[in-house]
Amino acid sequence: MVIEIGSDAPDFTLSNQYGQEVSLSSYRGRSAVALVFYPMAFSHTCEGELCELRDNIELFAARGVELLGVSVDSKHAQRAWAEAEGFSFSLLADFWPHGEVAQRYGVFLSERGFANRATFLIDTDGVVRASIVTGPGTARSLEQYRDALAELSR
Numbered sequence: 251m252v253i254e255i256g257s258d259a260p261d262f263t264l265s266n267q268y269g270q271e272v273s274l275s276s277y278r279g280r281s282a283v284a285l286v287f288y289p290m291a292f293s294h295t296c297e298g299e300l301c302e303l304r305d306n307i308e309l310f311a312a313r314g315v316e317l318l319g320v321s322v323d324s325k326h327a328q329r330a331w332a333e334a335e336g337f338s339f340s341l342l343a344d345f346w347p348h349g350e351v352a353q354r355y356g357v358f359l360s361e362r363g364f365a366n367r368a369t370f371l372i373d374t375d376g377v378v379r380a381s382i383v384t385g386p387g388t389a390r391s392l393e394q395y396r397d398a399l400a401e402l403s404r
Contacts, residue, residue, distance in 0.1 A: 252356040252368065252383055259285070259372045260354040264320070264342040267329035272318065272340055275376070282315045282379075282402050283372045284395075287357050287365040289386050291323045291331035291341070299367070299389050304337055306392060313399055315371070318342055322349050322364050357383065371398045379404075 253260070263273040277283050286303065288296045300319060303310075310317050317339040321328070328341035344351045344365070352358035352365035359366055367390060371380040380398035382390045 252381065253354075253370065253378055255378050255381060257378050259283075259370065259376050259378050260351070261376075262351045262354070264344060264351060265325045266340040266342055267325055267332045269325055272342055274372070277316055277372075277374070278376050279374055282313070282374055284310055284315050284317045284398075285355075285370045285372060286317065286319045287352055287355065287368045288319060288321050289362075289364040289367065290321060291327050295367075295387060295389050296321075297335065300337060301335060302392055303395075304335065304339075306395075307338065309392075309395065309399060313402060315399065315402065320344050320351060320365065322352070359386070362386070369395070369398065371402055373402055 261275045263271050266272050319341040322344050324345045325343040328343055332341050349358040357366040357368040367384045369382040370378050373379050380401035382394045384390055
């Protein structure tokens with residue numbers, strides 16, 4: 251079951267594409283977070299989605315929102331992909347235990363071995379304020395992100 255709006259966001263610590271540990275709790279009190287789960291690096295729909303976020307990063311920065319991508323790929327695959335696409339935001343490796351963070355958020359597809367497309371907007375208190383969940387082959391739109399970001403202001 252997908253975590254509900256108004257719930258406390260489950261804390262986690264994962265390695266980013268540079269091997270640095272990133273904890274959700276480290277953003278509490280200082281920055282909201284857009285937690286973007288995607289199935290796999292180097293896949294067509296994921297590439298389109300994350301490149302659109304890269305090209306519109308100011309939407310998040312203007313609202314003080316840190317963008318964090320999460321997939322079951324290793325930190326090595328995440329780094330290669332980030333470098334190939336010029337992603338300046340962290341890509342987190344939910345590699346081992348396989349998909350554990352995605353499971354906590356209720357978006358891990360165990361029959362496929364990866365996370366569904368899901369985004370959670372988390373405020374500075376660590377509370378989920380908005381979510382966008384689509385199927386594995388369906389991209390999230392920039393308009394959905396705009397609407398979700400607006401929820402942080404309410």
